[in-house]
Amino acid sequence: MAILSWLAEQRIQEAMRSGEFANLPGHGKPLELEDLSGVPEDLRMSYKIMKNAGLLPEEVSLRSECVTLEELLAACHRSGNSDSGERKELESKLSLKRLRLQVLLQERGLDGSAAYMDYGDRIRHRLAGMDE
Template identity: 85%
Template sequence: MAILSWLAEQRIQEAMRSGEFANLPGHGKPLELEDLSGVPEELRMSYKIMKNAGLLPEELTLRAECVTLEELLVACHRSGNNDTGERKELETKLSLKRLRLQQLLQERGLEGNAAYADYGDAIRQRLTGIEE
């Protein structure tokens, strides 16, 4: 195996000397490494696969929708908007999203999972920008 590593290293060095890597996208820029430290280890591979496919788990989508609805409610209160119908509609939507999220967590056995709770806190912080 050591000979294969050596051979690969030699070919990489040769390609670098001949300038084959000079025109690659991102050349000379730092790598953008993904920080998966907030994702429980047992969920990282599935998270990565779903992310690369452009999919998000339903619970993450629901959490993001809840944050958006909460922000809309705060904006309604700040603006002094007296349209109680709109506020009630937002509150109803938020309640339904929270119920669906709770149901999902129960179905998947994640409701009492400490790792998932920590992950949820990290996602909430990222979505809201507020540290608890």
Template identity: 70%
Template sequence: MLAWLAEQRIQEAMRNGEFADLPGHGKPLELEDLSGVPEELRMSFKIMKNAGVVPEELTLRAECITLEELLAACLSSGNSDPAGRKSLESRLTVKRMRLEQLLRERGIGGSSAFTQYGDEIRRRLAGQEK
């Protein structure tokens, strides 16, 4: 009975245009897909996101991708700076090792095969078949 009454009041307010000036009116909702996050972590992830905090593994993944793109650009441009390329490769190795350690601590991807598989997927998506 209470749900029916609430629905009637909402419908009446809509007919009277009481919701027309709300922020976001007429725009699609931005829904968050947290289906891949365990239920017990969802609230903490939302709080972190709202506070502007990004989990370290996401930051590391983004840094790895950036370093991979820089290395690819060096290789494709024929960059003759071996020291710079070596520095990028070293930084990428350190980031990958830290990422692998974090994932192992969190029970995700317990081996380097997981990382290599991810690298292979990225190569294929980028059109860089072996």
């Protein structure tokens, strides 16, 4: 194994000498490291892979949809919108999304996980624009 490390290091040094790393994107800028401390340790790798693939876990999508529906409902109440049919439809959609989220969390065994609940609170705050 040591020979492979040595060979890799030699190739890297050779590439550096020939200038192959000179104009890479982000050259001279600090690395942007992600803070995954809020994600439960056993979920970090899978979430990272999904994020890099442009996918979101269903529970995150559901939470986002719930926040959007809650904002629409709040806007209806603030504006004094008299269309109770629209409000009832939004409330029904919100109720179904919350129920699906609850079932999903129970199926995955995450409904009682303190780490996951803390992570969920952080996601909720971020989605609602209340970053700490």
